[in-house]
Amino acid sequence: MEEKMDPEMSVTTLDPIDRMLDAAESGKSLIKNRNILHFTYIPNVIHHRDSEQEKVTQSLLPILKQSRPSNLLVYGKPGTGKTLVVRKVLSKIQERVEKSNFPIKLIYANSKDETTLYGLLVSLGRQLNLSEKELPSTGLAISEVFKRLLKNIEDEKINAIFVVDEIDYLAQLVSKTGKDILYQLTRANERIKSGSLTLVGISNDLTFKETLDPRVISSLGEEEVVFTNYSVEQLNKILEERIREAFLDDSIEESALNLCAAMAGREHGDARRAIDLLRVAGEMAEREQAKKVTEKHIREASQKIEENKEITALKSYPLHEKLLIIAVMKANGASTGEIYSAYKDLCKIIRQKELTQRRVTQMLSEIEMSGIITGRIVHQGIHGRTKKFKLTIPTDMVKQTFSDDLSLEDII
Structure with missing residues (x-):
């Protein structure tokens, strides 16, 4: 005798979409806050970076005393907390300057997000509130774009801090265009009668200065902070903190955590990669409806991240x-x-x-x-x-x- 199947049961048990939606609705999730696993998240406590936070803060302190800080160069391999620390210091300064009448603009741009030097300068201009009419997205000479940025700073009496992340990539753009924009940025105050401009460069390349004009080196690196690589033990501590905030209790096997820290530690102590590994492994475990993130998920996540990185690079x-x-x-x-x-x-x-x-x-x-x-x-x-x-x-x-x-x- 042929057994009849309940049509509703067949949908929920056989349909892959319904099965995943059912799991989501029933709360079968390992990750409770995905934002904490994103690279833009700034934690309240940045572990193992007290000295670096003090040095960056010390360098930018003059802005609170209504004077121009020195240009600052921040070095370190990817995933060593450079951008995290600089952005946290800037946000803390922003909180304080909002209570004062001293006009300060803290502006951030990543050189790799822009395909041209022109685009990077326009991005900085937009954050200075320059309109399309005042600063067109195309059509001007680089020197004219720069002139308009400085005129705006002078007219509005703005004390601007330009943070240029991956400034080593900007150095490549400079060599392609033949424009000495880095030198002009670092010496901009000589052309400004009121207001000021400070450049904070963040670099993944410890040797990139060697390719620059000596004049740029002396004015860009007025102050420098070097970020060393994280050790495996330090990465373990960082991951423990993120796991506590981002995952449900007892969602990750200790061996998986140790493997994640070890794999990232092997690659120059990269905390960003460690957190990415954790996030992707967590998502894979959820899709399988596994009870915990295991070593297997960490290894699979590593393979997937590498493939995705290479494919993205090829397409670009x-x-x-x-x-x-x-x-x-x-x-x-x-x-x-x-x-x-x-x-x-x-x-x-x-x-x-x-x-x-x-x-x-x-x-x-x-x-x-x-x-x-x-x-x-x-x-x-x-x-x-x-x-x-x-x-x-x-x-x-x-x-x-x-x-x-x-x-x-x-x-x-």
């Missing part, structure tokens, strides 16, 4: 960088000259004018910095040295990611 490249990556893929382990030859062939197929070999060599170095490709110097005896490149990611990932780009469909 302009056309000629994509062509270069394809050239490296097709001529894996080839020299710079061989890759340039393969790149020119690809340009002919899709009817693009090729760039110069000098520019292509520069682009290869920039792509190498992202970790998508890797290069090694090979000595060739009397023929000197050459650099050979190869992909660090699966070729299928490149093909699949670039397959959406119609201009590349004839060569993928």
